[in-house]
Amino acid sequence: MALAPHVFCKNPECSCADGLLPIPLPYPNQPKTNQHPSVWPPAYFEEAIACPECDRVFVYKKQDVRWLPIPQMVQGQAQKSPYSNASWWLVTFDCGGYNCKIRVGFLAMTREGEAVDVVHRKLPVGAYEGKCKSGHHYTDRGTGPYMVTQFFEFEGS
Numbered sequence: 698m699a700l701a702p703h704v705f706c707k708n709p710e711c712s713c714a715d716g717l718l719p720i721p722l723p724y725p726n727q728p729k730t731n732q733h734p735s736v737w738p739p740a741y742f743e744e745a746i747a748c749p750e751c752d753r754v755f756v757y758k759k760q761d762v763r764w765l766p767i768p769q770m771v772q773g774q775a776q777k778s779p780y781s782n783a784s785w786w787l788v789t790f791d792c793g794g795y796n797c798k799i800r801v802g803f804l805a806m807t808r809e810g811e812a813v814d815v816v817h818r819k820l821p822v823g824a825y826e827g828k829c830k831s832g833h834h835y836t837d838r839g840t841g842p843y844m845v846t847q848f849f850e851f852e853g854s
């Protein structure tokens with residue numbers, strides 16, 4: 698059975714919370730190398746990821762990553778998850794908290810058929826709820842400038 702790494706949203710009220718709808722990480726379904734799932738992610742793995750349902754951003758570490766079955770081909774058709782063919786974007790900006798210049802970075806997903814505009818529209822209205830490493834809310838930032846670049850896969854994959 699083909700497995701791929703996923704996380705569950707850390708917002709307990711979310712439809713992606715633990716045991717519900719898993720969020721697939723931007724990791725190739727068919728790794729180029731024959732790594733055993735236990736090899737990835739590395740121990741130092743730590744990524745801020747925005748939930749595609751509730752837009753809350755949490756930091757995920759190695760122990761948060763679950764290798765789960767990916768949709769299988771059924772009668773020649775891949776079963777679709779809501780996140781099939783999703784795209785991932787790396788959003789970065791300077792924290793605007795007092796005396797804080799931490800460079801904040803997190804990953805945000807757009808679904809199949811959605812353009813990066815979706816991410817750009819959510820940023821200035823504070824849709825993504827997260828904190829910098831010093832605990833300042835993203836909304837301290839005000840409105841941009843934000844850098845948004847497409848993110849393909851994690852290193853070490």
Ligand SMILES: [Zn+2]
Nearest residue numbers: 706711748751
């Ligand atoms: Zn969520």
Ligand SMILES: [Zn+2]
Nearest residue numbers: 792797829833
């Ligand atoms: Zn800060």
